[in-house]
Amino acid sequence: EAMAEVSNKRVILKRYVTGFPAEDDMELVPATARLAVPPGSNAVVVKNLYLSCDPYLRSRMSGNDEPSHVPDFVQGEVLTTLGVSKVVESGHQDYKPGDLVWGMTGCEEYTLITDLQSHFKINHPELPLSYYTGVLASGAVGQLVGQLAKISGCYVVGSAGSDEKVNLLKTKFGFDDAFNYKKEQDLDATLKRCFPEGIDIYFENVGGAMLDAVLLNMRLHGRVSVCGLISQYNLEQSEGVRNLFCIITKRIRMEGFIVTDHYGSYRKFEEEMAGYLKEGKITYVEDVAEGIESFPTALIGLFYGRNIGKQLVVVA
Numbered sequence: 279e280a281m282a283e284v285s286n287k288r289v290i291l292k293r294y295v296t297g298f299p300a301e302d303d304m305e306l307v308p309a310t311a312r313l314a315v316p317p318g319s320n321a322v323v324v325k326n327l328y329l330s331c332d333p334y335l336r337s338r339m340s341g342n343d344e345p346s347h348v349p350d351f352v353q354g355e356v357l358t359t360l361g362v363s364k365v366v367e368s369g370h371q372d373y374k375p376g377d378l379v380w381g382m383t384g385c386e387e388y389t390l391i392t393d394l395q396s397h398f399k400i401n402h403p404e405l406p407l408s409y410y411t412g413v414l415a416s417g418a419v420g421q422l423v424g425q426l427a428k429i430s431g432c433y434v435v436g437s438a439g440s441d442e443k444v445n446l447l448k449t450k451f452g453f454d455d456a457f458n459y460k461k462e463q464d465l466d467a468t469l470k471r472c473f474p475e476g477i478d479i480y481f482e483n484v485g486g487a488m489l490d491a492v493l494l495n496m497r498l499h500g501r502v503s504v505c506g507l508i509s510q511y512n513l514e515q516s517e518g519v520r521n522l523f524c525i526i527t528k529r530i531r532m533e534g535f536i537v538t539d540h541y542g543s544y545r546k547f548e549e550e551m552a553g554y555l556k557e558g559k560i561t562y563v564e565d566v567a568e569g570i571e572s573f574p575t576a577l578i579g580l581f582y583g584r585n586i587g588k589q590l591v592v593v594a
Contacts, residue, residue, distance in 0.1 A: 286311035288386030289573045291351045294341030298512045298581060303339065304357065304574040311388035315369040321392045322373050324363035326383055329570075330411035331577045331589040335359060336511040347536050357385040357573075362400070362410045370394060378403055380410040385573055387593060398544060402552045411590045413562045414551055418588035419505060421446075423481045424453050425560050432479065435472045437488065439583040446586070450561055465491035476500070485509045486517045493521040496530050504534040512581060563587030570594075 285308065292305040315321040338351045351357055361383035365373050373379070373394070381397030383389045391397065400410055412418035424434045424447065436447040436456040447456035455472055462468040469477065469491055476497035482489060485507030496502070510516045525532060554560040565585040567576040573591050580589055 282313040283310045284313060284388065285309075286387045287570050288356045288384060289570065290356050291339060291353050294353060295336070295339040297514060299336055299339060299578055301574040301578050304577075306571050306574070309386070311386075311390070313367050313388070315367055315390070318369070319392065320370045320394070321390055322365050322370055322394065323367040323388060323390050324379065324383060325366050325388055326361050326363045326386065326593045328362040328408045328411050329383075329385055329573060329591040329593060330360040330415075331567075331573070331580060331585075331591065332359065333506060333508045333511060333580050335577060336581065347538075358382055359385055360411055360415060361389075362407050363389070373399075378407065380415055385570070387570060396538060396541060398548075401545075401548060405552060405555060408564060408566065408590055408592075409555070409562065412564065412588035413555065413560065414548055418562065418564075419481075419483055421451050421563060421587065422560070425451055427479070427481075428452055428454075429554070429559060437484075443583075443586065446563065450563065452561070459488065466494055469495040479503075481505065483508060485519075490519055490521045493519075493524040493530070496524060496528050498528050500528060500530050502530060502532040504532060508581075565589045567591045 287306060288309050289304050289306055291303070293303055295303050313323055315323060335357070337346060338348055341350055341353065359382070360380065362378070362380045363383055365375050365377040365379065368374055378400040379397050380400060383391065400407065402414070405414065413422060420436065424436050427434045434453045436453045437459045438444050438447060438456060439458065439460050441458055444456045444458050447453040457468055457472065459465065465487055473495055477492060477495050478497055478500050480492045480496065480500070480502045482502055482504040483506040486509035488509070524530060551560065555562065563586065565587045567589070570591065570593050576589050576591055579585055
């Protein structure tokens with residue numbers, strides 16, 4: 279019996295990347311998808327609705343053998359990213375057509391998902407589904423970390439790469455202060471101005487010169503949570519950090535984390551964040567690109583600061 283086939287535009291990695299990525303390192307190619315699952319399998323076929331653009335995807339484009347928590351993309355094959363999808367066919371007893379899910383999926387219109395261990399059904403369809411590429415999953419880190427810190431009673435200072443974004447941090451997201459790191463000649467002096475008594479907690483998503491300056495300004499027994507190092511992703515040779523001795527003298531605790539390590543706590547987080555959104559305690563800004571063909575442009579824009587808020591793509 280013939281299986282239903284549909285058009286399935288997809289974004290593939292055209293070539294491995296050195297330095298800053300470009301749009302033509304990726305390619306939109308035509309393909310087809312079968313709207314059926316292999317007989318006897320637990321797989322599902324999903325229609326992708328929203329795709330997330332995240333800086334860490336750059337680290338998967340290098341084609342090197344350096345160990346990482348996620349494997350490199352394969353040249354000529356479809357990219358994968360976090361997405362929001364609707365189940366169209368299912369061989370899994372816990373999923374039925376029409377179910378809304380989020381998790382890793384292909385940068386394409388339809389995807390056959392064979393491993394559903396890191397996928398979650400969407401429990402709050404009354405909220406915008408696109409939120410499950412960011413505020414209700416992972417992503418849009420900077421704007422959310424600061425707001426959650428404010429809810430916890432912290433004094434919060436943020437850094438951003440444009441005056442427009444600095445203004446957003448202070449007016450829309452409620453940060454106590456913020457600065458444009460591109461306009462600051464001396465980050466050490468900037469941090470001393472913003473934190474005359476030093477920094478207790480630093481959420482690290484930048485690396486490089488910012489981390490060096492922060493270490494000089496940490497207080498005794500300060501804590502650094504390391505989520506990303508976007509300033510280093512496009513460098514052929516990573517910058518060194520000169521002020522690591524501060525970790526000893528100030529007894530700083532510095533620890534990295536990966537979101538997938540904490541999926542066991544996801545349902546608790548989902549309910550907490552959904553509550554904050556409904557109560558107006560969290561403000562969320564998205565930058566939405568239209569169509570699967572816009573994925574390469576949207577992703578590259580992250581590395582030039584073109585996005586305002588969480589970058590995502592509406593597939594259809």
